[in-house]
Amino acid sequence: MGRKFLNSPTAYALGMFAMMVPSQAFASFFNYYYVEKLGLSLGLATIARTIYLIWDAVNNPMAGYLSDRTRTRYGRRRPWIFFSTPAFMLAFIMVFSVPKGLGNTELFVWLLTSLILFEGIATLLWVNYGALFPELFKGDRLRAKASAVQQGFQIVAILIGTALTPILYEWIGFGWMSVVYSLIFGVFMTWFALSVREKDSTHQEAPLPLIAAFRETLSNKPFWIFNIAGSFAQTVNGLLAALLPFYAKYVLNISEGEVSILMGAVFVSIIPLVAIWYLISRKLGGLRSWRLALAVYGLSVIPLWFAGSLGSGIVAGILVGFGMAGFLVTPAMLSSRIIDLDAERTGRRREGIYTAVAGFITRSSGLIAAVAFWIVGLIYGYQSGDDPGPQPETVFRVLICVVPLILLAMSFVISLFMKNLEEPGQSKRPV
Secondary structure (H helix, E strand, C coil): CCCCCCCCHHHHHHHHHHHHHHHHHHHHHHHHHHHHHCCCCHHHHHHHHHHHHHHHHHHHHHHHHHHHHCCCCCCCCHHHHHHHHHHHHHHHHHHCCCCCCCCHHHHHHHHHHHHHHHHHHHHHHHHHHHHHHHHHCCCHHHHHHHHHHHHHHHHHHHHHHHHHHHHHHHHHHHHHHHHHHHHHHHHHHHHHHHCCCCCCCCCCCCCCCHHHHHHHHHCCHHHHHHHHHHHHHHHHHHHHHHHHHHHHHHCCCCCHHHHHHHHHHHHHHHHHHHHHHHHHHHHHCHHHHHHHHHHHHHHHCHHHHCCCCHHHHHHHHHHHHHHHHHHHHCHHHHHHHHHHHHHHHHCCCCHHHHHHHHHHHHHCHHHHHHHHHHHHHHHHCCCCCCCCCCCHHHHHHHHHHHHHHHHHHHHHHHHCCCCCCCCCCCCCCCC
């Protein structure tokens, strides 16, 4: 393995690609598989999802705490990644390989069990993967480059997980689809794990006790400002991805086949646009580029209100892609700097706990999206596809444009409370 590839941004991005292919397929299709294909009642599916979210709230911080306490000659994070990789493959296959003949109750038990296993193992992977970033990449310029490369790989994985999945499960079924994605994950995750090296972790300072570790994390003001602002912006990411098919149907009035063209235009455009945000991040630094990305993202959703055809929808979608690319690239620099400052203050590297708590805050943004959908639907009378109410076009214009604009405005205002966290030795620049 070449020395230049070892610990490079491309080597690190392999892990993002590996995890996002099955994770995107899971997020997009597991509910459809159980409710639409297998006939599980929506009520039981909702209960399983609620328990899943509670389990996620518990296991994320604990995974980070355990990771930070690990001391081996192979590092703190890599042993967890090697251990979790085959377990993740089996858990993902379990989600989409339900035995035939299960009744409603048995199907619920299978779903709940597979969700708990899948989420628990996925947490170990995501926490330890994310915790490697601040250690492997030092300085704003290198972190901006690594983040841009990482997000490019992520978008490719999202395209595979969304566009290829329906083709695969129609051709070979959900079970074999999960096997294919598990093998892709296994190959690229192992490649990633073999391509990174941590600093020696066997002689580091003793980790903080559990209560002290959480107290330090929860009392970190920049951490909370950064993640609360980010949670509103992350809600927009989820809303846009989930609402594009509805927007295409009710606002743009295009066929289902053209929906793929629209979604492809949005997500494919992000890949080259991350390079622009990399250059912006290098010039402005972490805080100013992050704040600018939130402002641009907010403005970029406005053209969605005025689109009315496939062509205008694609143009509006590409503009949104520019804003989204900024939000995907810029946070890594600032979050890594927050962790660096914590290490200077405590004398300990605690990437795991910070990555874990931030991950939970980010995932909880899905609740904001669900509440927004419910409130707007209630106001305009939208119930379902069978009963869309008198103004479905307005419903989805508001949800895909007005709600994101409000959320991103809130993110930007919150970001104004973040102080400059520039690295020592950098020239003082006004923020």
